[in-house]
Amino acid sequence: MAAHDTGSDSPHWEQQYLSLMRRIWTEGDERVDRTGVGTRAIFGTQLRFDLSGNRVPLLTTKRVFWKAAAREMLWFLTGNTNIRPLLQQGVTIWSDWPLKKYREATGEDIAQDAFEQRVVDDVDFAARWGELGPVYGKQWVDWPTYEPDGQGGFRQGNGINQVQQVVDSLRSSPGSRRHIIEGWNVAELDGMALPPCHKTYQFCVADGKLTGILYQRSCDVALGLPFNLFGAALLTRMLAHQAGLEPGELVWMGGDTHLYLNHTELVEAQLEREPAGQPRLEIARKPDTIFDYRFEDFAVEDYAPQGVLRAPVAV
Template identity: 75%
Template sequence: MSTPGRHPEWQYLDLMRHIWEHGDERVDRTGVGTRSIFGTMLRFDLSDDRIPLLTTKRVFWKAAVKEMLWFLTGSTNIRPLLQQGVRIWSDWPLKKYRQATGEDIAQEEFEARIVEDSAFARNWGDLGPVYGKQWVDWPTYEYGPDGKYQKGPGINQVAQVVESLKTDPGSRRHIIEGWNVAELDRMALPPCHKTYQFHVVGQGTDARLNCLLYQRSCDVALGLPFNLVGAAVLTRMMAAQAGLQAGELVWSGGDTHLYLNHTQLVEEQLRREPVGEPRLAITRVPDTIFDYAIEDFAVRDYEPQGVLRAPVAV
């Protein structure tokens, strides 16, 4: 929990240090190995444009925002991301392509083909029904007159929550869920940040929107910095659409881990100290939450320390 007078980023660094020093060493799905703890919580104040943007290493916040906007489109293909220079989802379809074709294609060449060739992108750039598909087009099925089930209209959870925040702010059902059990095996990666719950506190012009994100699996070194930015941006957009102030982001982790091959990143970051208070301004509030563009977001007072890189475990 954030302590008054203490930089909120220390929560993240304390979590990283605790996992590295006391985590259970485990064999994981990727074969890389992790140190892991279970059941964690971080809290960040989002009022006055605050954003949990790490300063002890550079976080490419525009990529995180672009990813969140991509989720809201319902797209499941990496082509729109690559067209914007966002490469964070390339590893999974690239691995699938290499395994299926036996071609040891370089990542840069694979990404270029996705961007340049729409047919190639359709065949090899799709991730299955991940995040955004579940958020804005959760599948339904209806019992037809012939006695068989047929596909029904998709459910837009995001739009429903925005509406319920406006009309029934005291509800305990402001939830966006990504864990569709029936479709997990079709996803390139089942959702890690799986459940968002929103909570309105206060009334009138002082009413604030809080968000609790439950993440079943969390790569603390590479994934969590992006997840915090994405969740904060989503909360800010939801609040703006519902006419609310931004409140608190509560992040909760299930299997919370560091990969064993991230030693250099972890040890270097733990030698650094947070500095400054980044702010994120939303410069335009469009008609719906689905109409934001990257140009609507601006970060100020962000002077991070150097980039720290490590391999992604696929």
């Protein structure tokens, strides 16, 4: 399927996503998964999207809440692993996991909105129950290291900021094959509320353009993938911006690529829709570092999606 919407006779770029969804739903291997909900899945998939001309892969066959995805990406870049800063901005996409942990630990059948409000209002409560463990951002900007303490043991060393390393290498050695941000820290997986799904990012410079690859070990195509595509495109755009490069492509690669069996209504409704339009992502300013972007720096234009399609999150 062509990745570029280059003319009226070319398939719309979003048809790739819809074709993947249709293939999983009709041909996928049905299995019981970790959540107990059950999925249909295929293994080993790829999508490609043109990012030139400020294009951004925001689905038009349903509304994608790109503002939440942008706020999440900026939160990743802070290295913060507590949901409180997200909830203070009205972003609730990470609430399910700490909420489940709280309910199981206390036996209190608290409503989600009440739990979220307690996290916002009570710093001590947030510190105990809003923490996700060393997820994404911690690994991206503060990967832990250890060094000999001189007494036969080890002490914690300086953390590794992978994101800054990639910015530096894009500037100083654009031809490198090591522009990589990795989230899969095997030693710390058990401490994470959810091991990283979008685990590996790699970047390539060619002809002054930056292309990014995202490898996702596990992908909920209906709910997660639309967010992941926008987030990866945004990260690629920010890196290109900082390195003085033009955006090239976003290449998305999936391992276990699945649809949940309780997403029937969403899947069938979305597959009946026809994509249209070409959203664009504008970045208003170039801050001193990639860590200094603000949400107000981003604007999406020409985005006229069809209506919201909802489905439950499998936790």
